[in-house]
Amino acid sequence: MYRLPSPRPHVLAALLLALPACGDSSEQNTSGSDSGTSQGSVTITATAGSDSDSGASLSGSDSDSSASTTAGTSGGTTADTTAGPGTSDTGTLTDGPKFDVGEMPDVGEQVDCECGNAGFSYIWIANSHESTVTKLNTETMAEEGRYLTRADANGDPSRTSVTISGRAVAVANRNGGVVKIWASEEFCDPDINGQPGVQTSTGMNDVLPWGQDDCVAWYSDMGHQRQRPVAWTAGVLNQISCEYEDEKLWTSGCSGAEDITVHLLDGATGDIEESVTIPGFECGSYGAYGGAVDSQGNFWASSLTIPTSHLARVDFATMEVKLYEAPYAGYGITVDSLDRPWMASWTGNGNVTAMRFDPELEIFELATNFVANSMSGIQEDAEGRMWMNYWTHSAGGVTLRGLTYVDRDTLQVGPPIEITDAEVRGLSIDFDGNVWSTARFANTAYRYNPTTQQLDTYSLLNGPYTYSDMTGWALQTAECGIPQG
Structure with missing residues (x-):
C-alpha cells in the first residue's frame, strides 16, 4: 500500500492548541501544472446561477485548438437551511468549536497520526437486483460479506461511500433510504439482534435477515422516491487517539417534480442534522445523480440531464448553495487532490x-484530444491520472470496452486499455493503486493493475451498479492529498 501522508492542518484535532478548529485552511497538494490549456483542452467560463436556462456553445472545438466561451447565468444562489430530526439546539455546524477555550486542557502525549485508511481495504459494490451490497477484499478478491440495504429488499441500491478510516460504508437506495454498515466485527454491536456475540454475514450465501446482522449500524429513511448520492466527510482526526471523530454524511433525494433536497447526517446515528433545498436543481427522473466532497467537507452534486448538467456546491459550514451549469451532460463525479470537481462525460457527448x-475561476475545462465516451464513474489515482471507463474511444483499432484516463493537470486523454465486451460503468481506485471497473449486465468486477497490466475478475455479483467512491480512496485523496509511495 502507499505510505500515507501526515494530515493536512485542518484535520488535526483542535484540542492540540485549544484554539478554534482551522477548518478554513486551503493548503493543497500542488504537485504538477494547473494550466489545463495544452492541446486537447477547451476552457468554458460559467458564472453561478440559480435557474439557468442557457447552455454553452464552443468556438474552436477541434482537438488542436483552445477555445473560451461564457456559459451559465448571473446571480448567486443562497438557500435557507432547515434542521432535521435529531438536531439539538446547540452544537450546529456553524457554532464553531465545541469546547471551552478559556483554559488549556490536558491533551496528553501527542502521536504522529497518519491521515486516512486504517490499513485494510475493501470495495463495496451494490447488487442492485437483490437490494444488497457486497464487501469484497481488494487484495484477496474474496467476498467477505453481503448485506441487505433495506427491510423490504426493494431498495435498488447504487452509490456507496466509505469512511476515511475504512471502518464503515454508507449505501444509498435509489428507491429511498441510506444504510450504514461496519467493515469489521470489532466495530459491530453484538446486542442488535439480541443473541450473544456478533452475528454477521460472511459472504454471498450468508445474507442475514433485516435486523439480524449486528454489523448494520443504522438505517435512515428520508421519505424520498429517488435517492442516489452519498458521500462521507472526513471528520476530525484526534491527534491523541488517532481516531476520526464527528464524521458526517451527505446525501440527496427528491420526489416528483420538486427540487432536490441535500441532507447532512450525523454519521454515528443517521439523524438528519441539516437540510437545504436547491432551487433550480429539479428532481426530473433522477435528481442529483452523483456526489463527492472536497478537502473542506463541502458537497458537490451533479445531475444527469441532457444536453447540459447541473453542478451544485453546498458549503459544509454554512449550507450555502451555489449552482452552476456544465456545458455538457455529465455522469460520474469526483473531486481531485487539488479540490477540483470532475465529471465523466455522458455517452451522447460526441466530442x-x-x-x-x-x-x-468558476470555469469548466474539457478533455478533448481523444474522445472516450461512456456512462462511467471517474477517480484520480496516486499518479494524477483520472481513470474512467469507455464504451467508445476515438483511437483507431479499438474493438472492446475498457479503461482510459485523463491527465489531471494537462487534460490529455490517454490510450484505450481494452478489458471486456461488457458494458462497464463503475470505477474506483483501491489502496494498492489498482483500478476497479464494474459491469452490471455481466455481474462482474474487474481489477486492473496499471503497472503489470494484470487483469483479475470477480463474477458473482448481481446487477453491480455502483460508480461512486466504493473504496474510500477518493475521500482520502481529497482530504489527505496524494500519498507517497
Whole structure:
C-alpha cells in the first residue's frame, strides 16, 4: 500500500492548541501544472446561477485548438437551511468549536497520526437486483460479506461511500433510504439482534435477515422516491487517539417534480442534522445523480440531464448553495487532490471525454484530444491520472470496452486499455493503486493493475451498479492529498 501522508492542518484535532478548529485552511497538494490549456483542452467560463436556462456553445472545438466561451447565468444562489430530526439546539455546524477555550486542557502525549485508511481495504459494490451490497477484499478478491440495504429488499441500491478510516460504508437506495454498515466485527454491536456475540454475514450465501446482522449500524429513511448520492466527510482526526471523530454524511433525494433536497447526517446515528433545498436543481427522473466532497467537507452534486448538467456546491459550514451549469451532460463525479470537481462525460457527448471545474475561476475545462465516451464513474489515482471507463474511444483499432484516463493537470486523454465486451460503468481506485471497473449486465468486477497490466475478475455479483467512491480512496485523496509511495 502507499505510505500515507501526515494530515493536512485542518484535520488535526483542535484540542492540540485549544484554539478554534482551522477548518478554513486551503493548503493543497500542488504537485504538477494547473494550466489545463495544452492541446486537447477547451476552457468554458460559467458564472453561478440559480435557474439557468442557457447552455454553452464552443468556438474552436477541434482537438488542436483552445477555445473560451461564457456559459451559465448571473446571480448567486443562497438557500435557507432547515434542521432535521435529531438536531439539538446547540452544537450546529456553524457554532464553531465545541469546547471551552478559556483554559488549556490536558491533551496528553501527542502521536504522529497518519491521515486516512486504517490499513485494510475493501470495495463495496451494490447488487442492485437483490437490494444488497457486497464487501469484497481488494487484495484477496474474496467476498467477505453481503448485506441487505433495506427491510423490504426493494431498495435498488447504487452509490456507496466509505469512511476515511475504512471502518464503515454508507449505501444509498435509489428507491429511498441510506444504510450504514461496519467493515469489521470489532466495530459491530453484538446486542442488535439480541443473541450473544456478533452475528454477521460472511459472504454471498450468508445474507442475514433485516435486523439480524449486528454489523448494520443504522438505517435512515428520508421519505424520498429517488435517492442516489452519498458521500462521507472526513471528520476530525484526534491527534491523541488517532481516531476520526464527528464524521458526517451527505446525501440527496427528491420526489416528483420538486427540487432536490441535500441532507447532512450525523454519521454515528443517521439523524438528519441539516437540510437545504436547491432551487433550480429539479428532481426530473433522477435528481442529483452523483456526489463527492472536497478537502473542506463541502458537497458537490451533479445531475444527469441532457444536453447540459447541473453542478451544485453546498458549503459544509454554512449550507450555502451555489449552482452552476456544465456545458455538457455529465455522469460520474469526483473531486481531485487539488479540490477540483470532475465529471465523466455522458455517452451522447460526441466530442468531450471529461469536464474539470475550477472553483476559484468558476470555469469548466474539457478533455478533448481523444474522445472516450461512456456512462462511467471517474477517480484520480496516486499518479494524477483520472481513470474512467469507455464504451467508445476515438483511437483507431479499438474493438472492446475498457479503461482510459485523463491527465489531471494537462487534460490529455490517454490510450484505450481494452478489458471486456461488457458494458462497464463503475470505477474506483483501491489502496494498492489498482483500478476497479464494474459491469452490471455481466455481474462482474474487474481489477486492473496499471503497472503489470494484470487483469483479475470477480463474477458473482448481481446487477453491480455502483460508480461512486466504493473504496474510500477518493475521500482520502481529497482530504489527505496524494500519498507517497
